[in-house]
Amino acid sequence: MLPSEVKTLVDLIKKDPENEGLFKALFMLLENASDSKVIAEALSKIEPSDVYGEEERIKASELLEDANEEELAAKWGPVPVEEVIEQSDNVVSFKSNNAEEVPAEDKLQIQDRLGKDITFDEIGGLEHVKSQIRRKIIKPFNNPGLFKKFKRRAGGGVLMYGPPGCGKTMIAQAVANECNATFIEVKASDIWDKWQGVSERRVAECFAKARAQKPAVLFFDEVEALAMRRGVEDTRGVTNVVSTLLNEMNGFGDENEEILFLGATNVPWSIDSAFKRPGRFDRTIFVPPPDRIARSFILKLLLKDRPVADDLDTKIIVEKTSGFSGADLEALVDAAVDYAIDDSEDMDDIKPISNDYFKEAFQEVRSSTGEWLGLAKSYSEYSTHDGMYDDLKEFLKKHG
Ligand SMILES: Nc1ncnc2c1ncn2[C@@H]1O[C@H](COP(=O)(O)OP(=O)(O)OP(=O)(O)O)[C@@H](O)[C@H]1O
C-alpha cells in the first residue's frame, strides 16, 4: 500500500504527466521514504518513456538502484543512444545534473486572473450548483455592506468536489470573472520545490498577496496535492507545507477577513480533515456530472461552427450520454468529427457530422464518471464528516 500522499501524487502525475512540479514533489517524498518498496511501487505505476527528460530519469533510476530494484532502475535509466537518434525530432536534452546549485531565482508565478474569460452564461445547466455558488461566493463579495449589516463574515472557504471533467475548474474561472474581488490561482506545481523551506515560503507568499489585495478569492485547483492527509510515512517537507497552509488559513486576528478560499478536487477524501474545520474549507459544493440541460448546452457549444448534417439528432445524443462528463462529451464529439474528416476528400467534398458518425463514436467513448461515483459512494457512507457529503448522497439517492 502506498502512503496516501504518494498515491495522490502518482494519480495526479498520471493525469498530467508533463507537470514537472508534481514529479518534483513525488521525488521529494520518495527520496525520504523509509520503505524502499514504496519507491518501487510508486515508480512502477508511471511510464518513464512517455514523460520525463533525461535528468529526471537518471535521478529516479539511481533511487531505484539504491533500493535494489535493478530491473525497474534499468527501465528508468537513460534512453539508449539508438533510441535517442531515432527520436531526434523530439529533441532529447542532455542537461547536466545541477542538483548542488542553489536556485538562482524563485519561479513562483501567481496568476491574478485566469486566462479565459468564462462567465456563468457559458456554464450549461447545473442550476443548483450555480445558485449555491452565487449565494456562497459571489454575493458576499458583491454586497459586502449587506454582510456587515448582518455581522456575517465574508470569508472562510468553499471546497468544490466531484468527478473529473465536470466543470470545477471552469466554474472557478467564471467566479474569477463575476466577483468583484482579486482572483489568485494557486497550483500545486507552482508551490512544490525540492529545496527545503521554499515550498512553505511560496504558500505564505500566496496568502500575503491575497491579504494585500483584499477582497480576494484564493483558488487552489487540485487542492489535494497541497492539503493532503498526513500519515505515518510523512516526510518533513510534506508536513511543513500542510501545516503552513493550515496556519495561513487560520490567520492572525482578522487578516483573512474578506478572503475566500476556494478549492477544487476530485479526491475530497484525500484531504486532511483539519482543512475541513471552521474558517478553512468549511462549506462544500458537489459538482455533479452534467445534467440533460448541461449536456445539451455543451454539445451545442462543441458543434458550433462545425459542418453538421441537417438531420443530426442532438436530443438522442443527450439521452444516450447520461453520466458523461464535459470532458467525455468533448472526446465523443472529437471522435465523430474524426470519422467525418476520414470520409471527406477535400474542401469540395465535405461530409458533415451526422448521426452515423456519432454511432461510431459511441463505440469508442464511454462515460467516465461511474467509477468515481462508485468510489465516492463508499467514502461518503463511511465518512465521519457530518454534512460534508450531503449533496453527493442526495445525488446518489436520485441517480443511484
Ligand atoms: N456544465 C458545463 N457547461 C459547459 N462546459 C462544461 C460543463 N461541464 C464541463 N464542461 C467542459 O468540460 C471540460 C472539463 O471541465 P473542467 O476542466 O472544468 O473540469 P474539472 O471538474 O475541473 O475536471 P478535473 O477534476 O479533471 O480537473 C471543459 O472543457 C469544460 O468546458
Ligand SMILES: [Mg+2]
Ligand atoms: Mg480541474
